Amino acid sequence: MRVRKNILIVEDEKHLAMGVKYNLEAEGYRVTLVGDGPTAIRLVEADHFAFDLMILDLMLPGMSGYAVCQWVRDHEIALPILILSARSLPEDRARGFDCGANQYLNKPFDLDELLSRVKNLLKLYPQRPQQPAAVSPLNKAKDIAFGKAHINFETYEVQVDQREVKMTHKELQLLRYFVENQGRVISRQELLAEVWDVSGEMQTRSVDQFMLRLRKIFETDPAKPKHFITLRDAGYRFIAEPNLSGTQDGQIVDSVNGDDGQNSVDSQNDDGIASEPQAQ
Numbered sequence: 001m002r003v004r005k006n007i008l009i010v011e012d013e014k015h016l017a018m019g020v021k022y023n024l025e026a027e028g029y030r031v032t033l034v035g036d037g038p039t040a041i042r043l044v045e046a047d048h049f050a051f052d053l054m055i056l057d058l059m060l061p062g063m064s065g066y067a068v069c070q071w072v073r074d075h076e077i078a079l080p081i082l083i084l085s086a087r088s089l090p091e092d093r094a095r096g097f098d099c100g101a102n103q104y105l106n107k108p109f110d111l112d113e114l115l116s117r118v119k120n121l122l123k124l125y126p127q128r129p130q131q132p133a134a135v136s137p138l139n140k141a142k143d144i145a146f147g148k149a150h151i152n153f154e155t156y157e158v159q160v161d162q163r164e165v166k167m168t169h170k171e172l173q174l175l176r177y178f179v180e181n182q183g184r185v186i187s188r189q190e191l192l193a194e195v196w197d198v199s200g201e202m203q204t205r206s207v208d209q210f211m212l213r214l215r216k217i218f219e220t221d222p223a224k225p226k227h228f229i230t231l232r233d234a235g236y237r238f239i240a241e242p243n244l245s246g247t248q249d250g251q252i253v254d255s256v257n258g259d260d261g262q263n264s265v266d267s268q269n270d271d272g273i274a275s276e277p278q279a280q
Contacts, residue, residue: 005052005122006030010040010068011084012060016107020055020084023111024118032187037063039233041071046185046234048077053121058085058096066099073100080125082117084109141179146240147227149218151175158217165217170195174210178228178238187235211236 007024011017012035021031032051034040037060043050054072058065069081083096086107093104102125103117143152148161153176158165167175174195178186188207192198196206211230215222226242 004028004030006032006050007118008040008043008051008054009033010035010037010054010060010065011057012036013057020114023115027115027118029118030190030193032189034233036061037065037068040068042231043185043187043234044072044077044079045075046231046237047183048075048079050185051079053118053125054079054081055118056081056083056101058083058087058092066095069096069099069101078125080121082121084114141176144179144240147218147220151179160217167217171210171213171217175214178214178236179240182238182240185231185235185237190235207236 007029009017009020009024009031011020011033014035017033017035021033024031032043034043040054040056041063044054056065056068060068065083065085069083072079072081080102081100082103082105083101084105084107085092085096087093088106096104102121105114105117140153142154143150145151150159151157151172153172156167156169156172158167158172174191177191177195191207192204211228212222214228215225218227219225227239229237229239231237
């Protein structure tokens with residue numbers, strides 16, 4: 001099965017960003033959307049190989065698109081960058097290319113031209129020669145041991161500290177996805193799309209609730225997780241052997257009391273999908 005290319009859109013005009021995201025997803029791409037420069041840098045810094053292409057606006061809150069592009073190039077990250085901007089003066093375009101952009105497209109733009117440029121950039125820059133090979137459906141993880149736990153995904157047998165633990169099908173699905181993408185930062189949108197098979201834009205706390213459950217089952221101290229990590233504004237990361245991962249503490253933000261911090265469980269269906277709770 002062909003691995004879908006992952007595109008990072010950095011755009012603060014939400015209606016425009018959602019339109020581009022929708023059309024790229026219709027073409028079969030995976031898309032992650034952020035609205036400011038610092039968040040984009042955190043995502044790329046957390047995993048240099050997470051994305052195959054960046055579509056970058058220039059006029060962004062917190063940090064200009066020029067600065068984002070320059071940061072990527074200064075850190076020698078082989079990520080193709082397509083600038084998408086209303087700034088159309090020759091000096092604007094020249095500055096974009098000087099910062100390291102691969103292509104520059106002015107707003108307003110023709111959708112077919114954007115899609116063609118994306119397709120051509122992905123062909124020219126196949127990306128991530130050092131990235132671990134993706135797991136094929138024929139070679140899915142069958143079992144794993146980490147910490148005090150041993151899990152057999154084929155028999156649904158789970159042991160933690162030599163005690164049998166019962167887990168739901170969806171909990172095991174989520175765990176297996178983390179195991180098969182070990183070390184990679186995975187966004188909430190990706191988990192909703194790949195594990196729950198729903199739109200990544202759905203407003204739900206289900207991912208947070210399932211993360212709390214996994215931590216409660218597998219972490220020695222759920223309030224200070226070592227295996228199931230949250231990176232603020234980026235997503236989640238599974239680390240089987242924390243001492244060997246090389247992850248810097250400064251990059252990790254545990255949000256047990258933040259983004260993941262609800263202690264109650266919303267009303268859910270069998271897959272744990274729940275809408276955002278109504279304000280009281």
